Amino acid sequence: MKNTFLVFTFLFSFLGFGQANVDYTLIDKKMAEIPQNTTTSSDGISNYINTNFKTETDKIRAVFYWTASNISYDVANMYAVHIDESSQDRITKTLKTKKGVCTDYALIFNSIANSIGIKSVVVEGYTKQNGKIATLSHAWCAARIDNKWYVFDPTWGSGYVNNNKYTRKLNTNYFKVVPEKSIISHMPFDYLWQFINYPITNQEFIEGKTQINKTKKKFNFESEITRYESLPKIDQFFESAQRIEKNGIKNQLISQAYTYAKTSWSNEREKDYNSKYNEIVNQYNEAIYELNDFIYYRNNKFKPILPDDEIKSKIQNPNEKLKKCQEDLYKIVSFNNANSGNAKALKKSVADAIVQSEKHLEFVNEYLSKSKMARKTMFSKVSWFGVPLN
Numbered sequence: 001m002k003n004t005f006l007v008f009t010f011l012f013s014f015l016g017f018g019q020a021n022v023d024y025t026l027i028d029k030k031m032a033e034i035p036q037n038t039t040t041s042s043d044g045i046s047n048y049i050n051t052n053f054k055t056e057t058d059k060i061r062a063v064f065y066w067t068a069s070n071i072s073y074d075v076a077n078m079y080a081v082h083i084d085e086s087s088q089d090r091i092t093k094t095l096k097t098k099k100g101v102c103t104d105y106a107l108i109f110n111s112i113a114n115s116i117g118i119k120s121v122v123v124e125g126y127t128k129q130n131g132k133i134a135t136l137s138h139a140w141c142a143a144r145i146d147n148k149w150y151v152f153d154p155t156w157g158s159g160y161v162n163n164n165k166y167t168r169k170l171n172t173n174y175f176k177v178v179p180e181k182s183i184i185s186h187m188p189f190d191y192l193w194q195f196i197n198y199p200i201t202n203q204e205f206i207e208g209k210t211q212i213n214k215t216k217k218k219f220n221f222e223s224e225i226t227r228y229e230s231l232p233k234i235d236q237f238f239e240s241a242q243r244i245e246k247n248g249i250k251n252q253l254i255s256q257a258y259t260y261a262k263t264s265w266s267n268e269r270e271k272d273y274n275s276k277y278n279e280i281v282n283q284y285n286e287a288i289y290e291l292n293d294f295i296y297y298r299n300n301k302f303k304p305i306l307p308d309d310e311i312k313s314k315i316q317n318p319n320e321k322l323k324k325c326q327e328d329l330y331k332i333v334s335f336n337n338a339n340s341g342n343a344k345a346l347k348k349s350v351a352d353a354i355v356q357s358e359k360h361l362e363f364v365n366e367y368l369s370k371s372k373m374a375r376k377t378m379f380s381k382v383s384w385f386g387v388p389l390n
Helices: 025-032 043-050 056-070 085-098 102-115 202-209 221-230 233-246 254-301 308-331 338-368
Strands: 120-129 138-145 148-152 159-162 165-167 186-188
Touching: 025 056, 043 056, 043 102, 056 102, 056 138, 085 102, 102 120, 102 138, 120 254, 233 254, 254 308, 254 338, 308 338
Parallel strands: none
Antiparallel strands: 120 138, 120 186, 138 148, 159 165
16 A cells, blocks of 8 residues: 655654653663564564563553654654655665654554554654644554553654754653544544544634534534444545545645545545456356357367256356446446446357357247257357457
8 A cells, every 4th residue: 555645744843742751761771671683574573572461551661662662763754755656665665774853663563553453553643732733744553552542652742853953852742642632732633543533623723722512413423433444435525525525625735635546546446447447348258168168069069968957057157247347347336448338348258258149048948948959050150259358
């Protein structure tokens, strides 16, 4: 899967709303002792965590500490766009170089968390600090710990950038933040990932009105996430675009996210159409091979002799496959310009083949209705039916 075209950057803040009052010294110390030869892959890090920690909170702290303490912010590539790299490519490169931007921090955190059996997602959105909306988008994570969602920002938790220089300084304020507090500074593009039953609109976030308003219509985000994850990608992109639009396109960052979701939906729809079209072509070719096999058998006067039901199935099978092709073709309601001509030609080929197969099926039904003596007088040479499509 390709990464979004949006540019995500490192931001920092001194807001304190995490679990700073909890002592994680022993966990952090144990993670600082991880052998370096195990940190070149998510599996190596996750195996170490699973071996040394038992509870979900301890494990997710280990994930956060390792990511924030070992990945340095790549200031030089702050504005780089990585449209040709997959998520796994970025994870591999970041673990090798120990450098990355916010998306890389989030991907590493997410990969390790999921690898140790904790449900985690990467969240894309924009941020606000000191009353100002950031000019670039951001990426962070959320994980379900002890049946409750929390927000984690390993990038902001790793240190800060000042005058284009990165300084590492672990900040626990961005570890295991309740969504109602995280929303003060971190605004997901898609309100599904606010993890709030009364989501904040973009306008409210911009104006600093982030208090939960229970007079709004309740949004059961738990059940909506479950439903969302059961959908095919094409529907996920479509619904995400709808939610982004519904929550208000109030700045360029949101507009870019909306465009990306729509474009992803369009691309996924095209892939879906092309996949279905190719399946139909394969089914059509199979039917044509079977139809021509029947014609060969008919021209050979049904020799070698087969039981009547097998003779009928030799023409009935391709006939049914061709009808299925026709049915499936008409279910595809849209084709792009590149394949619309091919689809039209295929529709005609399928229709012509059905006509021919129906004639052969009619012949077989008549043949089977006659006596053995009368059957011998029915044969005459018939021509082949075309060739399969490429």
